[in-house]
Amino acid sequence: xxxxxLVAADPALARDMDRWIDDPSLWAARTALLHQLRYRExxxxxxxxxxxxxxxDHPDFFIRKAIGWALREYARTDPAAVRGFVExxxxxxxxxxxxxxxxxx
Numbered sequence: 001x002x003x004x005x006l007v008a009a010d011p012a013l014a015r016d017m018d019r020w021i022d023d024p025s026l027w028a029a030r031t032a033l034l035h036q037l038r039y040r041e042x043x044x045x046x047x048x049x050x051x052x053x054x055x056x057d058h059p060d061f062f063i064r065k066a067i068g069w070a071l072r073e074y075a076r077t078d079p080a081a082v083r084g085f086v087e088x089x090x091x092x093x094x095x096x097x098x099x100x101x102x103x104x105x
Contacts, residue, residue, distance in 0.1 A: 007035050014047070021051045026060050033066040040077045048074060049085050056092045067093065068100020079105050 007013045020032040033051050036043050052067045075082035086093060086101050093101070 008039070008042075014044070017047075017051075021054055026058070026063055029055055029058070030062055030066045033063070033070050037070060037073045043074050043077065045074070045078075045081060052085075052097070053089065053092060056089065056094070056097070061096070064094045064096045065100060067097040068103075071097070071101035072103050075101065075105055 007017060017032040017035050020028040023029050023032075033055065036048055048070060052071065055063050055067060058064065071082050071086065082101055083105060086098055
């Protein structure tokens with residue numbers, strides 16, 4: 001089950017996502033990264049970009065792919081913000097995350 005509708009319905013659950021992003025379970029961290037996928041203008045960009053940087057050095061494919069996916073989805077709403085974030089992150093983001101983030105820009 002997706003966590004996005006739950007967090008959207010009860011914004012207090014965002015605190016759970018703040019804990020999950022640092023969880024040793026890659027699946028919990030991945031859920032935190034992806035929970036805002038369809039938020040569009042309601043995306044908390046500080047949280048999104050912060051989560052991406054907090055897990056940028058994670059070696060797992062699924063985390064790196066989730067970073068790129070979350071950024072790519074938000075780029076549909078604010079491409080300049082995502083491009084600026086990716087450029088500002090420099091080499092902190094993996095090539096996979098960057099490729100996925102900028103895929104449609």
